Amino acid sequence: MSYRIGIDVGGTHTDAVLLDEKYQVISETKTPTTADVSTGIYKAMREVIGKSGVPREKIRYAMLGTTHCTNAIVERKRLNKVAVIRIGAPATLAVKPLVGVPDDLRSHLEKYVYIVRGGHEFDGREIAPLDVEHLYRIANEIKGKVDSVAITSVFSPVSKDHELKAAEIIREVLGSGVAISLSHEIGSIGLLERENATILNAAVVNVAKTAAEGFINALKAEGINAKVFFGQNDGTLMNVEYAIKYPILTISCGPTNSIRGASYLAQLSNALVVDVGGTTTDIGVLIHSFPRESSLAVEIGGVRTNFRMPDLVSIGLGGGTIIRIHQDGSFTIGPDSVGYKLPEKGMVFGGDTLTATDVVVALGKAKIGDPQKVAHLDKELLNRIYHQMVEMVEEAIDKMKTSADPVPVILVGGGSVLLPDKLKGASKVIRPDHFGVANAIGAAIAQVSGQVERVFALDELGREKTLELAKKMAIDEAIKAGANPETIEIVDMEDVPLAYLPGNAARVRVKAAGVLSAS
Incomplete structure (x- = not known):
C-alpha cells in the first residue's frame, strides 16, 4: 500500500x-x-x-x-533580476514593455528592457528579420547582472521561430544557469498581456x-x-x-x-462549487470534473495578463470576515478579515472582534468556540446580518450560472458552516464528508495535464490532421509534466475560427490529462 x-x-x-x-x-x-x-x-x-x-x-x-x-508578486518581494526582451521593432515601438504595470512593481523589473528588430505578422510573415547582432550585444550587456530573461515576440503563438532563436543566443552567452521564459509557451495572442504574463513568470522562478x-x-x-x-x-x-x-x-x-x-x-462532474475560506468565498464552475476557464484577461498584483486562469467570482466573506455594527443600527460585512488570527481575535475564542463565525455561533447554526461569549448579542440584528451574508453568496451564484435553471451546489471549505442547507438558485446543496479540507484533497487526487493553445493555419494540413497534431502536442506536454503516457486522455478541446487571419486560421486549445507516472 x-x-x-x-x-x-x-x-x-x-x-x-x-x-x-x-x-x-x-x-x-x-x-x-x-x-x-x-x-x-x-x-x-x-x-x-x-x-x-x-x-x-x-x-x-x-x-x-x-x-x-x-x-x-503581490508583496513585490523575493523577485528575480529580470531582463525583458521584446522582439517587434519597428512595429511595436509606440508602446513600451511594462506599460500599465504598477510603479512599485515596475521599479523591480525595468532595469534591463530592450526592443529588438523582428517578430511576425498575424499571418506568419516576418515583420523584419531577427536582429541577431543586437541580441548578442544585449546578452553580453546583461551577463552577470540578471538571473532570469523574459522573451516576447510579436505573434509568437503563430510563429515561435524568433523567440527560439533569441533563447538560443541568450543561453549561449549566459549559460544554462539563467532561467528563460518564452511567451509562446505561456500566454495567448494579445502582445502586451502575453508579455506581462511572461515577465511575471520570469520574476518568480527563484520563489x-x-x-x-x-x-x-x-x-x-x-x-x-x-x-x-x-x-x-x-x-x-x-x-x-x-x-x-x-x-x-x-x-x-x-x-x-x-x-x-x-x-x-x-x-459530481458538473456543478457550482462554493468554497468558503477564512477570508473569501470563491465560486467556480465544474465542467466534466475540471474548473471552467476564464475567457477574460486577468489581473495579478495589478498586472493585466492573458494566460489561462480559472473562471471565479470571489467575494469578501469568510469565517474571519469582520462585521462592523454602527450606532444607527446599520452594519457592514467585511470586506476585510482577521484571517489566520481568527482563533485569537474572534469573540467566540475570547477576542474582541465580531466576525462572521461569531454571528453563526450566536444564532446556533454552528458549534465553534464558546457560545456564551456571544450570547449577549442582539439576535434580531444578527439575523439581519446573517440574511445579508447568505444573499451575498446567492448573488454570486447567480452571476456564475449560464441559465436561470437551478444547478447543484457543492459547499466546501472550513468556512462553509456559515451557509445554510438551502440556497436560492441551487437545485440541491451538498456538503460532502471532509468538506473542510477539499482543497488539500483536490491537490492529492489531481491528475497531471498538458495543454497547447496556439493558432494553426488549417490550409496547411487540413482540419483533422491539424487537430491530431495539437492533441499530440498536448499529450507530449502532459508526459513532460509527469503523466503516465498509457493513461493520458484528451479532456478538453476547442477550435475557434479566426476570420481575420488568412490561411483558414483557427485558435486551437487542447488539454490532455493522465495519472501520475510511477517512474
Missing part, C-alpha cells in the same frame, strides 16, 4: 490530508497559515503524518498547492525554486522520499522541473484544488 500527502495553502489555513492509493482519507488537519508560508506547510505536514500512523517510507507522493508565487527545495527538504527531514508535484491553476499537477519553468501556473491553484476536491467528494 502506498500513500500520498496533499497540502494546500490558503490565506487563513494550511490544510493537509493523507490518502491511501484508493484515495480514501486516512488523516486530515488544518493549521494556521504562517506569514512566511513555509512554516505552516511543515507544521501541517508533520501533524497529518503524526495523526495517520502510516510508515513514512510508504508515502510515495507529495502534492503542494501554494501561494508562494502569488504572494511574491518557485526555493519553495520546491524547501518542501523536498522538509519531506526528507521527516524521512519521506516522495515524488513532489505542484498544483497548477487548471486543477492538475506538474512536476518540480515543470513548476520551476512555469511558476506562474501555480497562481490561483488553491480555488481550483477546491473545485477538483469538491467534484471528487460529491461524485
